[in-house]
Every structure is written in C-alpha cells, then in structure tokens.
Amino acid sequence: MNKQTKKYLSDVRKDIHCKTSLKKAFLSELKGNLLDFEDTHPDADYEQICRSFGIPENVASEFMGSIEVKEIKKAFQWKKVVLIAAVVAILILAIYVVASFIDGHSQMHGTIVENPIVENTYYVNENGEYIFETIN
C-alpha cells in the first residue's frame, strides 16, 4: 500500500465511530478496494483517490449515516464507560501518590507526635467548694 492510500485510509478511520468489529470490517473492505484501485492506478495521487472513492469525511459520514442509531449509541456508551473507569483509576492513583508522599515525608522529617489529651473536670465537695482536677 503506498503513502497516498495509507493517508486516505487513515483519514477515513479518524471519522468512524462505531463498534470495533464493524469498524474493522468496514476498513478492511475499504482497504481491499483501495488496493484494487492502486493496481489499476499505480500513479494516482491523493486527489485522484478522493475523486474515485469520495472525500474521506464524506465516505465516513456516508458510512456513519447508514449505521443504525442504536449501534452508534452502543459505541458511545462503551466510550463513556471506559472514560469513567479511566477517571476513577486516575483518582485512585492520585490518592495513592499523595498518601505515599505524605508517608515518605513524615518518615524523612520525623514522626508526627500527637499531643496528649488533657481533660479538666471539677466536682463540689461536702463543704460546697468547687474542686478542679486534671485528668491525663
């Protein structure tokens, strides 16, 4: 496959959004037809390919226009699931990195010492006096 044909195929691929199996089958079919074209037009440039096969955007939109809406929706739903999973994974990784950093930092610069809790209390004795006590 020559450079022009490769570029054409890649330009069509960019605008195809559907389930992978259908995309793969379509692009394989297109590739076969492009190679047949290449056989009969070995010196064809990009413009000649476009004249015979259509502008890549149009070919892709023609294909997308023929696919049932539910198939496109399904592909986008999968993309959404993958995107959400990626965001969650990034968040978990970020939390892990921050926690590791804090842990490493405290190990390098000494441990954090917690202040003892001091509780003050009082009671009234038999003489009616207030007695204050400190409990550690």
Added chain:
Amino acid sequence: MGQGQDNFKRGTAEMLLLFLLSKEEMYGYQLMNVLSERSEGRYNILEGTISLLMLKSEEAGFVKSKSVTVGKRRIRKYYSLTEKGEERLQKLLDEYKDTVFGIQMILGSGGEDGE
C-alpha cells in the same frame, strides 16, 4: 450532487448491488465501477455505502463471500447472491416498480385533481 439524489441512490443501492450480483460474482471495487460504467457516470455511490451494504447483506444472509488470493499475499472478497438474496432482490424490485408506477401516475395526472 443534491441531497435528494443522494437519498434516492442510498435507497436503491441495495437493489442494484443485489441485481448485479445475481448476474455474476463481483468484488467491492468492481461493483463500484460497474455501477458507474453502466449508468454512464450518472449513478455513483460512495465506497462507504457499498462496503456497509455488503457487510449488512452478508450478515443478513443475502450474499455470501469467498476470499481469493490475489498476487502474493492479498485477499480479495468476491460476493455472490444466495437464495435468500434472490428473494430479497425480487421483493426490492417489486417495491421499486410499484413506487415508480405510483410516481408516474402522480406526475402524469399533472396535478389536475388537486385543483
């Protein structure tokens, strides 16, 4: 090319592709060329439409394909019509003829009834 013409072609493409395959087995690029040649350039449909129609027709069992090795390593898919495809073609031809007949009746009337 007008959008109306595009829609018309899209609607009739399946019928024409099945018709061509009922005569002989062909591969995708050949189908594209034959359509253009026989219509003297009046009926050109984009590669995307042909590929998708072939994929869907094969999935539905209207056409079957066989892979033939061309040159050293290349595989070319030849399509041919199945029995189910012949029934589908007949149905599409009947619908097409009926629709065209109806359209001609409307155009032939010259809109006189509507006045």
